[in-house]
Amino acid sequence: MSIAQALLIALIAGLAGVDYYMEVFQTYRPLVLGTIIGIAMGDVKTGLMIGATFELMWMGLMPIGGAQPPNMVIGTVIGVVFAIASHEGASTAIGIGVPFSILMQGIITLIYTVFSMFMPIADGFADKNKTKGIEGIQFGALAIVFICYFLVAFLPIYLGADKAQFIVSLLPTWVVDGLTVAGGIMPAIGFAILLNTMFKMEYVIFLALGFIFVAYGNLPILAVSAIAACIAVYDYYIYHQKKEVIAVAEEEDYHDGL
Amino acid sequence: MTDSKGYMDTKPGVITKKDLNKVALRTMLINASFNYERMQAIGFTYSLLPVINKVHTNEADKQTALHNHLNFINCHTYVISLILGISAAMEERKENPELIKSVKVALMGPLAGLGDSMIWFTIMPILAGIGVSFAMDGNILGPIFFILAFNIVENLVRFGFVHWGYSLGVGVIDRLKDISEKVVRSASILGMTVIGALIASYVSLSTKLTITAGKAKVALQADLFDKIMPCMLPLLYTLFIFWLIRKKKASPILLIALTVVFSLVGVYFKVF
Numbered sequence: 001m002s003i004a005q006a007l008l009i010a011l012i013a014g015l016a017g018v019d020y021y022m023e024v025f026q027t028y029r030p031l032v033l034g035t036i037i038g039i040a041m042g043d044v045k046t047g048l049m050i051g052a053t054f055e056l057m058w059m060g061l062m063p064i065g066g067a068q069p070p071n072m073v074i075g076t077v078i079g080v081v082f083a084i085a086s087h088e089g090a091s092t093a094i095g096i097g098v099p100f101s102i103l104m105q106g107i108i109t110l111i112y113t114v115f116s117m118f119m120p121i122a123d124g125f126a127d128k129n130k131t132k133g134i135e136g137i138q139f140g141a142l143a144i145v146f147i148c149y150f151l152v153a154f155l156p157i158y159l160g161a162d163k164a165q166f167i168v169s170l171l172p173t174w175v176v177d178g179l180t181v182a183g184g185i186m187p188a189i190g191f192a193i194l195l196n197t198m199f200k201m202e203y204v205i206f207l208a209l210g211f212i213f214v215a216y217g218n219l220p221i222l223a224v225s226a227i228a229a230c231i232a233v234y235d236y237y238i239y240h241q242k243k244e245v246i247a248v249a250e251e252e253d254y255h256d257g258l
Numbered sequence: 259m260t261d262s263k264g265y266m267d268t269k270p271g272v273i274t275k276k277d278l279n280k281v282a283l284r285t286m287l288i289n290a291s292f293n294y295e296r297m298q299a300i301g302f303t304y305s306l307l308p309v310i311n312k313v314h315t316n317e318a319d320k321q322t323a324l325h326n327h328l329n330f331i332n333c334h335t336y337v338i339s340l341i342l343g344i345s346a347a348m349e350e351r352k353e354n355p356e357l358i359k360s361v362k363v364a365l366m367g368p369l370a371g372l373g374d375s376m377i378w379f380t381i382m383p384i385l386a387g388i389g390v391s392f393a394m395d396g397n398i399l400g401p402i403f404f405i406l407a408f409n410i411v412e413n414l415v416r417f418g419f420v421h422w423g424y425s426l427g428v429g430v431i432d433r434l435k436d437i438s439e440k441v442v443r444s445a446s447i448l449g450m451t452v453i454g455a456l457i458a459s460y461v462s463l464s465t466k467l468t469i470t471a472g473k474a475k476v477a478l479q480a481d482l483f484d485k486i487m488p489c490m491l492p493l494l495y496t497l498f499i500f501w502l503i504r505k506k507k508a509s510p511i512l513l514i515a516l517t518v519v520f521s522l523v524g525v526y527f528k529v530f
Contacts, residue, residue, distance in 0.1 A: 021289060021290070021292070022286060022287060022288070022289045022290060022335070023289060023335045023336075024286045024335075024412075025405070025409065026404070026405055026408050026409065026412075027405070029386060029404070029405075031386060031389050031390060031393060031400065031401050031404055032401045032404065032405050035393075035398065035400075035401045044398065045396050048393050048396060048398060048400065048401070049393065049394065049396065051393065051401070052389075052390045052393035052394050052400065055386055055389070055390050055393075056390060059382075059383050059386060059387075112292060112293055112294050113293070113294055113514050113518060114293075115291055115292065115293035115294075116293040116294055116295035116296075116510055116511055116514050117511065118291050118293060118300060119293065119295045119296055119299070119300075119328075119510065120511075122299070122300050122303070122328055123325070123328060125324075126303075126321060126324035126325050126328055127321065129317055129320050129321055129324065131307050131310070131311060131324070134300060134303055134304055134307070134324075135304060135307070137291050137300055138287050138290040138291055138300065138301065138304050139290070141290050141291035142287075142290050174522070174525045174526045175522065177525045178518075178521045178522035178523075178524070178525040178526065179518070179521070179522075181463070181521040181524065181525055181530045182517055182518045182520075182521035182522070184461070184462035184463060185461060185462070185463050185492075185495060185517050185520075185521060186294040186514070186517060187294075187332075187456075187460045187461050188457070188461045188463075188492065188495050188496040188499055188517075189294055189295065189499055189510060189513050189514060189517065190294060190295065190296060190297050190330050190332065191453055191456055191457050191460075191461065191496055192496050192497075192499035192500040192502075192503055192513075193295065193296065193330050193503060193510060194329070194330040194363065194453060195453055195496075195500050196500060196503045196504055197329055197330070197359070198360075198363060198446060198449055198450060198453070199504070200446070203446055203447060203450040204450075206447050206450040206451045206454065207450045207451070207453055207454040208454060209451055209454060210450065210451035210452055210453065210454025210455035210456075210457075210458075211454035211455065211457055211458050211489070211493060212454075213454075213455060213458075214454075214455045214458035214459050214489070215458040215487060215488045215489040215490075215493075216487075216488060219455075220371055220375075221367050221368060221370070221371035221452065221455050221456065221459055222368055222371040222372060222375075224367075224451060224452065224455040225367060225368035225371070225448070225451075225452055225455075226368075227451075228447065228448045228451035228452060229448060231447060231451070232444040232445075232447040232448045233444070235443070235444065235447055236440065236443070236444050239440075239443065240440055
């Protein structure tokens with residue numbers, strides 16, 4: 001494959017990767033991205049068909065709460081490129097694409113981790129009311145995401161599938177698995193920080209309640225929120241009624257004293 | 259920040275429809291700097307900047323608002339528009355920052371659940387399914403139909419919810435003006451319950467360890483932890499992190515590094 005074509009495909013992967021990171025235009029879905037790669041390589045039909053097959057594979061897989069599924073952008077790009085280049089079918093495309101999509105899943109977890117360094121910078125901008133700085137962080141972050149996708153797509157295409165897969169296989173599995181486990185635990189840090197800003201001892205029972213409903217009851221968040229809303233309304237009336245009663249009682253005591 | 263400390267300048271600002279559209283447009287970048295420490299905090303602040311810049315002419319108040327919105331938030335990437343609309347109404351009326359924070363926390367969990375189930379798991383598969391059925395026949399209309407249909411739905415939600423949230427916010431706040439302190443208590447109850455539910459739903463950690471006692475093999479996760487309390491490890495880990503933050507004043511970066519090392523070591527020794 002020519003360098004120009006590899007660069008073009010890496011550019012498409014970079015843009016689709018940024019779109020996937022932001023979840024905006026849906027150009028990252030395999031159905032759309034496969035077709036675009038097909039157009040770039042001059043074989044729309046294969047791109048379309050393999051994209052559609054991949055779409056079914058990745059259907060219902062979206063990053064929820066910061067946990068990452070295998071990366072659909074890199075999986076689709078690498079899979080479709082090599083399926084078209086080697087004139088093989090969708091199953092070969094999946095076989096080649098999936099290891100890279102798992103590699104990219106690990107890289108995204110690393111990006112989420114490293115991007116935490118933006119928080120103290122943003123706090124610093126807030127101290128000085130520099131809102132332009134906060135805007136700058138947003139675009140700087142997207143540039144980093146673009147470069148990561150660009151490189152991960154470009155290198156295997158440029159080196160060829162065999163060499164690239166050999167390099168991926170050299171990476172110890174415990175590193176990739178470890179990053180996946182880390183991705184599963186990471187939301188705990190956000191929740192702990194949130195808990196710290198909201199914390200009051202008198203509300204701890206409600207934390208326990210929400211946990212119990214999901215852990216033992218397997219209730220969806222929406223149901224738990226509805227129950228919590230009922231409790232909050234009930235508490236609202238009881239708590240403030242009690243306060244009024246006490247206030248009235250104190251006033252009466254005062255009168256008695258006279 | 260305490261419950262009673264509000265903005266210094268409490269004169270309401272003026273937010274126009276145009277400002278709200280600017281906010282909606284900016285939500286496209288809500289995930290741009292997504293990170294494990296505070297997730298969409300920068301994106302949320304970035305999206306609300308047109309309102310913050312316009313409403314807060316007092317520099318100290320602006321600083322308070324910026325710090326307040328840089329707190330942790332995570333929600334569906336465009337259903338979050340509703341929270342932005344409500345926040346815009348509350349900032350416009352110079353509500354207590356503590357109340358604004360509580361309302362955001364109380365709403366983000368339920369709305370994320372609603373957005374994930376309605377958009378990602380219902381509308382997305384339906385539209386993509388139709389697209390795939392065209393594409394399998396080699397018809398290029400498949401992806402074109404999908405991307406057009408989805409973007410229409412998406413932007414109706416993105417823009418519509420900011421305006422809806424704003425009018426919702428204005429209507430509710432005017433009635434609740436004098437009782438905001440009481441509402442903080444209710445919002446905190448809701449928020450704390452949701453955090454408990456989020457921990458059990460979204461933090462995943464389980465062990466592969468087995469204990470061999472004579473001939474009996476006990477899988478720690480399935481035979482012990484799940485029997486006593488499902489999601490016990492996620493809860494313990496979250497509380498451990500919480501303790502490190504509250505008592506040891508540990509920095510989030512350190513906690514994230516700790517979590518990565520903890521996971522790598524755990525997988526290496528086949529604990530997870």
